[in-house]
Amino acid sequence: HNVTNHSNPVLMTGGAPTRVITQAGYYRLTVNNISHGCVGVDSIQIGFSNPITASAGADIMICEDDSTVLLATSSDPLATFQWVGGPATASWQVGPTTITTYQLVATGANGCKVNDSIEVSLAPRPIVNLGNDTTFCGNTLFLDAGNPTLTYLWSTNETTQIIGALASGLQLPDTFWVDVSDANCTTRDSIAINFKTIPVVNLGADTMVCGNIFLDAGPGNGYKYIWNTTDTTQTIYAQDSPSPWPPKAYYVKVTDTNNTCVGSDTINIIFNPAPVAPFGYTTVTDCESLRVLNAQNTGSTYIWNTGANTDTINVITSGWYWVDITNNYGCKTSDTIQVIFHAKPIVDLGADRKQCGGFVQLNSGHTSPPNTIDWGTGATTGIIPVFTSGNYYCTVTNSSGCKNSDTVRVDINPPALINAGADRRICEGSAATLIGSGGITYTWNPGGHNINPYIPSVKVNTTYTVTGTDANGCSGSDNVTVTLDSLPEASFTDVQDINNPLKWEFFNTSSNANNYYWSFGDGQSSTLTSPSYTYNSPGNYKVMLIAVNTCGNDTAYSDKLNSINELEASYKMELFPNPTQGNFSLSFNNPISQRVNIRITDLGGKAIYSEQLEYSGGNHLKTFDLRNVESGVYFLQFITEDSVINKKIILNR
Numbered sequence: 001h002n003v004t005n006h007s008n009p010v011l012m013t014g015g016a017p018t019r020v021i022t023q024a025g026y027y028r029l030t031v032n033n034i035s036h037g038c039v040g041v042d043s044i045q046i047g048f049s050n051p052i053t054a055s056a057g058a059d060i061m062i063c064e065d066d067s068t069v070l071l072a073t074s075s076d077p078l079a080t081f082q083w084v085g086g087p088a089t090a091s092w093q094v095g096p097t098t099i100t101t102y103q104l105v106a107t108g109a110n111g112c113k114v115n116d117s118i119e120v121s122l123a124p125r126p127i128v129n130l131g132n133d134t135t136f137c138g139n140t141l142f143l144d145a146g147n148p149t150l151t152y153l154w155s156t157n158e159t160t161q162i163i164g165a166l167a168s169g170l171q172l173p174d175t176f177w178v179d180v181s182d183a184n185c186t187t188r189d190s191i192a193i194n195f196k197t198i199p200v201v202n203l204g205a206d207t208m209v210c211g212n213i214f215l216d217a218g219p220g221n222g223y224k225y226i227w228n229t230t231d232t233t234q235t236i237y238a239q240d241s242p243s244p245w246p247p248k249a250y251y252v253k254v255t256d257t258n259n260t261c262v263g264s265d266t267i268n269i270i271f272n273p274a275p276v277a278p279f280g281y282t283t284v285t286d287c288e289s290l291r292v293l294n295a296q297n298t299g300s301t302y303i304w305n306t307g308a309n310t311d312t313i314n315v316i317t318s319g320w321y322w323v324d325i326t327n328n329y330g331c332k333t334s335d336t337i338q339v340i341f342h343a344k345p346i347v348d349l350g351a352d353r354k355q356c357g358g359f360v361q362l363n364s365g366h367t368s369p370p371n372t373i374d375w376g377t378g379a380t381t382g383i384i385p386v387f388t389s390g391n392y393y394c395t396v397t398n399s400s401g402c403k404n405s406d407t408v409r410v411d412i413n414p415p416a417l418i419n420a421g422a423d424r425r426i427c428e429g430s431a432a433t434l435i436g437s438g439g440i441t442y443t444w445n446p447g448g449h450n451i452n453p454y455i456p457s458v459k460v461n462t463t464y465t466v467t468g469t470d471a472n473g474c475s476g477s478d479n480v481t482v483t484l485d486s487l488p489e490a491s492f493t494d495v496q497d498i499n500n501p502l503k504w505e506f507f508n509t510s511s512n513a514n515n516y517y518w519s520f521g522d523g524q525s526s527t528l529t530s531p532s533y534t535y536n537s538p539g540n541y542k543v544m545l546i547a548v549n550t551c552g553n554d555t556a557y558s559d560k561l562n563s564i565n566e567l568e569a570s571y572k573m574e575l576f577p578n579p580t581q582g583n584f585s586l587s588f589n590n591p592i593s594q595r596v597n598i599r600i601t602d603l604g605g606k607a608i609y610s611e612q613l614e615y616s617g618g619n620h621l622k623t624f625d626l627r628n629v630e631s632g633v634y635f636l637q638f639i640t641e642d643s644v645i646n647k648k649i650i651l652n653r
Helices: 566-570
Strands: 002-005 025-033 038-046 060-063 068-071 080-083 091-094 100-107 113-123 134-137 140-144 151-154 162-166 174-181 186-196 207-210 213-216 224-227 235-238 248-255 262-272 282-286 291-294 301-304 312-315 319-326 332-341 353-356 360-363 372-374 383-386 390-397 403-413 424-427 441-445 462-469 475-485 492-496 503-508 515-519 532-534 541-549 552-561 574-576 583-590 594-601 607-615 618-625 632-639 644-651
Touching: 068 113, 091 100, 140 186, 162 174, 235 248, 291 332, 312 319, 360 403, 492 541, 492 552, 492 632, 492 644, 503 541, 583 594, 583 632, 607 618
Parallel strands: 060 113, 134 186, 207 262, 282 332, 353 403, 424 475
Antiparallel strands: 002 025, 025 038, 068 091, 080 100, 100 113, 140 162, 151 174, 174 186, 213 235, 224 248, 248 262, 291 312, 301 319, 319 332, 360 383, 372 390, 390 403, 441 462, 462 475, 492 503, 503 532, 515 541, 541 552, 574 583, 583 618, 594 607, 594 632, 632 644
C-alpha cells in the first residue's frame, strides 16, 4: 500500500494500513498486489475544522415509577442533537423501568459531530400501606405508616410514624394521607375511614339486690341484643339465684341499627331473696262476714295498717289493707289488698206445686245478665218453663260472685179428659139428655147445674159446656151443641093460567120441610115441591098441602077456588100493560068496603112488594113501579079476608 501526500509523500507497505491525518491536503492511496503485480489507486481531499463539545448531562438517579427530562448541551450554539432511539431535540422526557444509558449525537454547524451518553438509574420507593378504606366503630383509629427511620408528613401535619385518626363528626367518611420519604423518594398513601358510633351499653356497677331486677341494655329500638341468658330484648328480668353466693354475671352484646358496631357490658349481681308479695295488689270479694288475710313469708316481721304485727289478721269490714314485710336478709316488700264483702242473692222458688197438664213457670227472681243462673237442666235464664214432674233447683251467682240456691218440687198431672158427648139434634118440644164422662164431679153451663146426666129444657140452639174434675183434682171441659129442628109449616100460593083457566100453578112457600104431599081436591095428588096442575072441568076444589120433616108434618088448605074465573070476574080485575117494562096498573071493582092486602112475589115466594089498604066499594085503580126490579115472572096476590086472587106479571125490560 502506498499513500502519498503530494506535499509530503509517505510510503506504507503491507497489511491494511491506517494513517492518522493531522494536516489538511490531498491524499492518494495506491495499492499494489505484489503477488499478481496489479495496482489500485484512490484519493481523498482532507480539510480540518475546529472541533465542538457536547454533553448529555451527568448520570442521575430517579425514583421507581418516576420520570426525568434529559437535556443536551453543546459548545456550538447552532449544534443539532439526536438521541439514539429518541427525538432529535435537545430535551427528552424518559421514565425507564430499569437502569438505562441514553446516547447523544451532537452535530455542529461545521458538520463536526461529537457523542456523549448519560446513565439513568432507579431508586426504590418506600413501601407505604395504610390499608383499605374501612368502617371503624369508635372515635379514634391508629394509623401506622411503617418504614421506621424515614421521614413522615401526614394530612394532619403530624410527622410521626403512627398517628391517632380522629373522627370529624361530619357523619361522612374522613380521608387521611401520609407522605413517607427516604433520601431519594417519597411515597403517599391514603385511607378513607367511616367512623361509626359504638352503642353505649351500661348495665351499671356490680350490685346486690333483694329479689329480682330489671336490666336495661340501653340504646333503644332498632338495635340487636344478645344476652348470655339467650334473651334478645333490650331489657331482661334478672332472676334471683338459688343462693346469694356466688354472684351471677349478666353479659350483653348490643349491635347498632346498621349491624356494624357492637357494644357490650357485664354486671355481677348478688341476689338476696325478697319477701313474696302475698296479695298481688288485688281486690277480693267475700260472701261471708269474715276474711283471714295471711302475709306468708314465715320468719319475717310484719307491720299492718291496722297496727297488727302478726302474719295473719281477721278482717270483718270492707276496705283496703296493706302490710310491710321484712325478711332476715333485710329485704322488704309491701302489698295491698282490697276486701269487699257482698251479700248473697236471695233465691226463693216458692212452695212445692202441682199442675194439671201444661207447664209450671219457675222464677228465680233474678235476670241474666248481670247474674249467672244455673237450673241444673242447662237453662240459664231467670224464668224457665217446667213440663215434667221432678225436683228442681236453681243456683244464682250475682255480679259479685256470691251464690245461693233453692229447690222446689213440681208435680204435673195429666189434664182431665172430660167428654160432653157428640153434638145432637132434637125436635122442638123434645128434651135432650146430656151425659159427661172422664171426671168425678161435673158442672153444666149455662145454668151452673152440678148434676150428671143433665136434661136441659132447650128452647133455642144452644152449646152446653161441662166442666169436670178428676181424682187428681185436675179439671177439663168439653162442649156439646144441641140443635133444634123446627116443626114444618105448610103454606102455598096458586096462580091461574091466563090462557087456560083450568090450569093452576102452585107455589110452595112452606118452611122447615123436606118432603111434600099435594092433594088437588079431585082425587089427584103430587109429591113435587111446586107442581102445576090442570083440572078436567070447572068447579070448586079444595087443595091440600102436607109439609113433612123428621119432627112431624103440617097441612095447608086452599078452598077458595071457586068456579073458574068466577071470583076474578066478580072483581072485574084487569092488570095492564102485561108484559110490562116496570110501570103497570091494577083496576078492580070492590064489591064491598074491606081491607085488601096486595103482595108481589117472585117465583120462589119472596115478597118484593107488600101493602095493606082499606078500599071502599066501587071501582079503584092502583099503579105500581117495578123499574128497579130484575126482569122475570112475578105474581100479584090480591088478598081479602075470604079470598085470594093471583095474577101473573111478566116484567120485561
